[in-house]
Amino acid sequence: xxxxxxKPSRDICQRGTSLTIQCxxxxxVTMMFWYRQQPGQSLxxxxxxxxxSEATYESGFVIDKFPISRPNLTFSTLTVSNxxxxxxxxxxxxxxxxxxxxLFFGSGTQLSVL
Amino acid sequence: QKEVEQNSGxxxxxxxxxxxxxxxxxxxxxQSFFWYRQYSGKSPELIMSIYSNGDKEDGRFTAQLxxxxxxxxxxxxxxxxxxxxxxxxxxxxxxxxxxxxxTGTSLTVIP
Numbered sequence: 001x002x003x004x005x006x007k008p009s010r011d012i013c014q015r016g017t018s019l020t021i022q023c024x025x026x027x028x029v030t031m032m033f034w035y036r037q038q039p040g041q042s043l044x045x046x047x048x049x050x051x052x053s054e055a056t057y058e059s060g061f062v063i064d065k066f067p068i069s070r071p072n073l074t075f076s077t078l079t080v081s082n083x084x085x086x087x088x089x090x091x092x093x094x095x096x097x098x099x100x101x102x103l104f105f106g107s108g109t110q111l112s113v114l
Numbered sequence: 115q116k117e118v119e120q121n122s123g124x125x126x127x128x129x130x131x132x133x134x135x136x137x138x139x140x141x142x143x144x145q146s147f148f149w150y151r152q153y154s155g156k157s158p159e160l161i162m163s164i165y166s167n168g169d170k171e172d173g174r175f176t177a178q179l180x181x182x183x184x185x186x187x188x189x190x191x192x193x194x195x196x197x198x199x200x201x202x203x204x205x206x207x208x209x210x211x212x213x214x215x216x217t218g219t220s221l222t223v224i225p
Contacts (some may be wrong), residue, residue, distance in 0.1 A: 001160075031211070041217070042202060042215045042216060042217045042218050043158070043202070043215040045212060045213070048211060048212075090157075092157055092158075101146050101206055102148065102160055102163055103148065103160070103204070103213050104160060105157040105158050105159075106157060107156075107157050108156070108157040110155075
């Protein structure tokens with residue numbers, strides 16, 4: 001399986017600021033995804049990061065709030081913009097194993113917004 | 115109906131017992147299913163995948179898929195305290211791009 005490095009691992013941010021989360025994979029992958037896991041909840045897909053084109057966002061998530069970059073097949077970033085306490089969550093980068101469809105996760109970013 | 119529904123528990127079993135975790139899914143979910151284990155404060159870790167009707171065994175873990183009943187389960191034999199975690203059931207969408215996750219079942223194995 002791919003090795004997925006995600007950083008920062010955690011951060012405490014002030015309301016109104018932005019945080020960019022980085023995801024680096026040790027091999028080229030076609031599909032990269034960003035998930036959110038709010039306290040005590042399951043995983044919610046934010047968007048699919050597409051290489052060379054705009055990300056595909058799920059219902060309830062917009063590009064202005066969660067801009068995503070995917071400059072190549074091994075790297076992506078997610079920015080959480082104009083943060084509020086409701087954005088406090090774990091953010092997870094994930095990649096799809098194209099051969100057998102398995103989904104693997106990075107170590108996650110624990111975000112707290114004050 | 116949610117795409118993937120999971121009995122949320124919590125589930126407690128004594129050490130050495132069999133833990134049984136269950137999940138049902140809707141028609142929007144394809145025939146690929148996965149079980150993830152998530153320790154507190156950690157990211158989900160894939161422990162089992164199953165694509166065909168029937169049972170699939172891997173060590174102490176057995177995944178079961180019943181397509182007719184749209185039901186998938188995970189059995190953990192000889193449960194250990196280290197198995198204490200939240201277990202997430204997931205299924206691939208029919209479009210092939212998205213995974214649908216259940217809400218997770220919290221398992222505690224009591225020494």
